[in-house]
Each structure stands twice: as structure tokens, then as C-alpha cells.
Amino acid sequence: MTDQPETAATTRRYFSTFQLILLALFAALVVVAKIALRLPLQLPGHSGIFWMTIVVVAAGVVHKPGAASLVGLTSGIIAGFLGLGDFGALNTFLSYTAVGVGADLTLWLLGGNAENLMIATLAATFGHMMKFLVKWGFGIVTGAPVGFVALGLLRALLGYVIFGALGGLLGALTLKALRRAGFFQYLAEKR
Amino acid sequence: MIRLGTSGRSRQLALVERSPLRHADPRTKLALSMCASLAVMLSLEKLVAFMGLYVLLLFWARLLPEAARQVWRLKWVLLVLFVVDWIFVSLDLAVIIVLRLSLLAGAFALFFATTTPAELRLALEWMRVPYRYAFSLSVAFQSVGLLDDEWRAIREAQQARGAWTRPEGWRKLLESLGDLIALAVPAIVMTTKRAWAMTEAAYARGFDSPHRRPYAQLSMGRLDWNLLAATLAVAVALLLWR
Numbered sequence: 001m002t003d004q005p006e007t008a009a010t011t012r013r014y015f016s017t018f019q020l021i022l023l024a025l026f027a028a029l030v031v032v033a034k035i036a037l038r039l040p041l042q043l044p045g046h047s048g049i050f051w052m053t054i055v056v057v058a059a060g061v062v063h064k065p066g067a068a069s070l071v072g073l074t075s076g077i078i079a080g081f082l083g084l085g086d087f088g089a090l091n092t093f094l095s096y097t098a099v100g101v102g103a104d105l106t107l108w109l110l111g112g113n114a115e116n117l118m119i120a121t122l123a124a125t126f127g128h129m130m131k132f133l134v135k136w137g138f139g140i141v142t143g144a145p146v147g148f149v150a151l152g153l154l155r156a157l158l159g160y161v162i163f164g165a166l167g168g169l170l171g172a173l174t175l176k177a178l179r180r181a182g183f184f185q186y187l188a189e190k191r
Numbered sequence: 192m193i194r195l196g197t198s199g200r201s202r203q204l205a206l207v208e209r210s211p212l213r214h215a216d217p218r219t220k221l222a223l224s225m226c227a228s229l230a231v232m233l234s235l236e237k238l239v240a241f242m243g244l245y246v247l248l249l250f251w252a253r254l255l256p257e258a259a260r261q262v263w264r265l266k267w268v269l270l271v272l273f274v275v276d277w278i279f280v281s282l283d284l285a286v287i288i289v290l291r292l293s294l295l296a297g298a299f300a301l302f303f304a305t306t307t308p309a310e311l312r313l314a315l316e317w318m319r320v321p322y323r324y325a326f327s328l329s330v331a332f333q334s335v336g337l338l339d340d341e342w343r344a345i346r347e348a349q350q351a352r353g354a355w356t357r358p359e360g361w362r363k364l365l366e367s368l369g370d371l372i373a374l375a376v377p378a379i380v381m382t383t384k385r386a387w388a389m390t391e392a393a394y395a396r397g398f399d400s401p402h403r404r405p406y407a408q409l410s411m412g413r414l415d416w417n418l419l420a421a422t423l424a425v426a427v428a429l430l431l432w433r
Binding site for chain 2: 015093
């Protein structure tokens with residue numbers, strides 16, 4: 001057996017370098033959207049409308065299972081460093097990661113076509129609801145009575161569902177608009 | 192202080208430079224934060240003792256204001272939980288839940304307030320996270336400011352063209368859902384162009400070289416070993432405590 005150095009030519013990688021950098025920038029965009037865009041709506045989770053749009057677009061552009069999870073994970077680390085979220089960095093990190101994993105899982109189960117309005121809406125809704133599950137999990141870990149936690153999070157759950165669905169819808173529409181504008185051809189040429 | 196974003200309501204990475212933990216190894220700080228998070232599983236007496244020690248550590252590390260700020264943001268949640276638990280269950284439960292939530296909220300202040308993204312990247316590489324993933328993470332950190340400026344520029348341009356108005360209320364939001372695409376599409380296109388430029392620049396600098404060497408290497412100092420030994424001692428003491 002020869003001791004060959006590992007090179008780009010001999011190693012098959014799941015995400016290309018371009019895809020990794022693109023997903024990292026999408027993750028940064030998620031955080032920027034979270035900070036810069038606030039709507040005057042009195043319901044928690046409304047930033048999810050932009051957030052889930054970007055997650056769905058990331059999954060549609062890279063089109064590989066794990067893309068949305070990587071966006072969630074990376075944005076979770078950035079958000080943790082920037083002190084976003086009210087329940088501390090650990091909760092922020094887990095919430096963002098869970099959003100990506102949830103969206104990814106749903107997309108994978110439903111066939112992975114993020115341009116499909118129904119699939120994108122469902123994926124984003126489920127993904128955004130994972131934030132709720134993380135908060136629920138925190139409630140359980142701390143030993144808080146589940147009934148109180150559920151009651152406290154009921155309004156938030158409504159927000160997560162509505163804005164997650166809107167974000168998914170918007171993500172699919174954005175992907176369609178990008179296709180019409182020749183964005184995917186541009187990407188193919190770059191490859 | 193590392194500034195991310197140059198306009199409007201951008202956030203900053205608030206590094207506490209004068210903290211003694213600033214010079215500790217990021218792996219040590221990560222271990223400390225994770226151990227602190229695990230302490231939520233302790234019983235009330237042990238948790239109170241641990242919280243006392245943890246507050247002392249934060250005081251020594253000059254991180255008490257950081258952790259307190261994080262907990263202060265939770266004040267209403269903590270207050271409601273405390274009162275409700277006290278009335279409907281017991282004072283013990285009310286206290287333990289408030290302590291656990293405070294600990295979870297403040298545990299990672301120790302890490303995030305004293306570590307730069309570059310140090311995190313080195314720690315991730317040490318944990319066998321592939322270099323390309325760690326690199327993409329630092330690219331993301333460095334791009335937040337640039338993307339923030341681009342995002343604002345797009346928003347202002349679309350507002351000037353009348354293609355985007357901030358929706359006031361539910362009805363307007365649903366009506367202007369299409370307008371949001373006018374924000375998203377240019378943002379996605381510009382982000383993709385930037386990603387491509389970065390990829391080319393990275394390859395031009397030998398990014399994929401098989402003989403790559405890291406620009407810096409982590410090394411554990413006396414402070415790190417002392418902190419880890421103290422953590423171990425506290426963990427053993429709490430486990431043996433009857």
C-alpha cells in the first residue's frame with residue numbers, strides 16, 4: 001500500500017468548497033435578516049418569515065440533504081457569539097440548529113423539492129416549530145411543570161407556525177423567481 | 192471589541208479583554224461552559240452550592256456583568272415561573288427552576304464573552320472538525336458586516352423604487368408578501384456572487400493544498416490545567432456529597 005497524500009483529486013467531498021462558502025454566507029444572511037429586519041407585529045417568531053425564506057432557498061440552491069442543517073448550525077454559532085436570543089447562547093445555538101435540521105428532515109422526507117410551494121411551506125413550518133421544541137426541551141430539562149411551559153409557549157407556537165409557513169412559501173416563490181431570472185443557469189456555468 | 196456591521200442596529204462581538212479567561216485556551220472554556228450547563232441536573236442543595244462557586248468564578252473572571260445581563264433579559268419569565276411554581280407547587284421547585292434557567296442562560300457567557308471566532312475555529316479543528324467547515328464558519332463571521340451593509344443597501348434601493356414598504360399590520364404583510372421577494376432575490380444573487388469570489392480567492396491562496404499548516408496552534412497553559420483541575424475537583428465533591 002502506498003502512502004499517498006490526500007489531494008482534492010483523490011478525495012470525494014459531499015459539499016464542494018463553493019457550496020460550503022455559499023451556505024456559510026447564507027447563514028450570515030440569516031443572522032443579518034434577524035438583526036436588521038423587524039416588523040411591527042406583536043407576535044413572537046415573526047423574524048422567521050425572512051429566516052425560513054433563506055433556509056429554504058439555501059436548501060433549494062445547494063439541493064443536497066444537510067444544506068439547511070449546515071445553515072442552521074453555522075447561524076446558531078454566529079447568533080450565539082452575537083448574543084441573540086433571550087435564553088442564553090446555548091438555547092440560541094440549539095434553536096437555530098434545530099430549525100435547519102427540522103427543515104432538512106422534512107424536505108428529505110417529502111422528496112427534497114424546495115421549489116414546490118407545499119413542500120417548502122411544510123418544511124419551513126416544521127423547521128420553525130423546532131424552535132418551540134427546543135424551548136419545550138429546556139422546560140423539561142429545568143424541571144418546569146410541563147403544563148405551565150405549554151401555556152406560556154402557546155402564543156409563541158402560533159407565531160412559529162404562521163411565520164414559518166409564510167417563510168417557506170416565500171422561499172419557494174423566491175426560488176421560482178431566481179429560476180426565471182436565470183440564476184440556476186448562472187450557477188451551472190460557474191460550476 | 193469586534194464590530195460586525197457598520198450601520199444601523201448592527202450587533203457587536205463584545206469581548207471582555209480584561210478578563211483573565213481571555214487568555215485561557217478555548218477548549219478549556221468550552222469544557223467549563225459545558226460542565227456548568229450539566230449542573231442543571233443537580234439537586235437543590237448541590238445546585239445552590241454550585242451556583243455560589245460559579246458566581247465566584249464569574250466574579251474572578253470579571254464576567255459577572257455579562258452573565259447578569261443575559262439573565263436580566265429573562266427577568267419576566269423567571270418572575271412568572273417563580274410565582275406560579277411557588278403558588279401551585281412549592282417554594283423548592285420555584286427556586287430550583289429559577290436557578291436552572293439562570294444557569295442555562297448564563298453558562299455560555301463564559302465562553303462567548305472571552306473567545307474570538309478565530310479561536311473557536313482552532314478549537315473546532317482540534318476537535319477533528321474538517322478544516323473546510325471551520326474555514327466556512329470564519330468566512331461567515333467575517334461576512335456578517337458586509338452582508339449587513341448590502342442588505343440595507345438593497346432595502347433602501349427597493350424602497351426608493353417603491354418595491355418595498357415595511358408592512359404595518361397583518362393585512363399589509365399578506366398584501367406585500369410579493370414585495371419581500373424583491374428583497375430576497377437581489378440578496379441571494381449578491382451573496383452567491385460573493386461566495387464565488389471568495390472561493391476563487393481561497394483557491395488562489397492554496398486553500399486545498401494537501402500540506403496546509405494552521406496559522407496558529409492551541410496550547411494548554413498553567414491557567415488551563417488549573418481551571419480543569421478545579422472543575423474536576425468541584426465535580427467530584429458534588430458527586431460525593433450526600
